[in-house]
Amino acid sequence: MGRFSKMHGLGNDFVVIDARDGAVEMTEARARAVADRHAGIGCDQLILIGNAPDADVSMQIFNADGSEVEACGNATRCVPLFVGRDVLIRTKAGLLDAKSVDGGASVDMGAPRFDWDAIPLAYPMDTLTMSASWEELPAPAAVNVGNPHVIFFVDHLDGVNFDRLGPLIEHDPLFPARVNVNFAQVVGDDHLRLVVWERGAGLTRACGTGACATAVAAVRRKLVTGPVTVSLPGGDLVIDWAPGGTIRMTGPATHVFDGEADWDRF
């Protein structure tokens, strides 16, 4: 039997498995089965916390579709709560420093990347204003914050067909690793609204890396000045970034319940 915690960041929910005392073999199929909201435990992402030679813990991230990915902002804020102290976390995207704050955590998410082949895109392109468009959407920006994001700034979020445009863009061949699709509206000089269609998970109530990527793109386009409040359907995050620096994300983290499961049954 293995211990897990059900946790979430603004309603973006996770099954966090403790693999520090014994390895848990995670496959795409097993991650999908655990994440299944009818036949499994149910989550947007499955998080495996293990040991690391160069950090307090390691973190592996699996989307609900089973795909293993490099970064998850909302889950990163849950790790100090899960471990019980401030932690340095080894991830596929690098070392992340996560510190508990009242009701959540503040995380240094590292430096954003903008080169077309770092997003990645299938061919060279300006990533501040991409020479690509989808139906009525304006030309987007693209940012990698450990994982790939494309960001559309629209005048009004109401009326955007997320369920149709999200998967269409997620799977566009311009994005060889697929992409997280961010739909943003500027509501103040330090305030954004954001809805995210997540790669491998679909519409979620919040996306931490999406908030980071969108705030960075908005600062680059001079649409806002930092620190930026990003209002997602599940609540607000504060993102602080200036050109040349790393991204500081601050926001809630919630522990719901603990459980035990026999992972060989999934």
Ligand SMILES: N[C@H](CCC[C@H](N)C(=O)O)C(=O)O
């Ligand atoms: N769907 C993302 C991973 C989870 C990101 C999100 N839940 C967050 O809080 O950053 C991807 O495939 O890159």
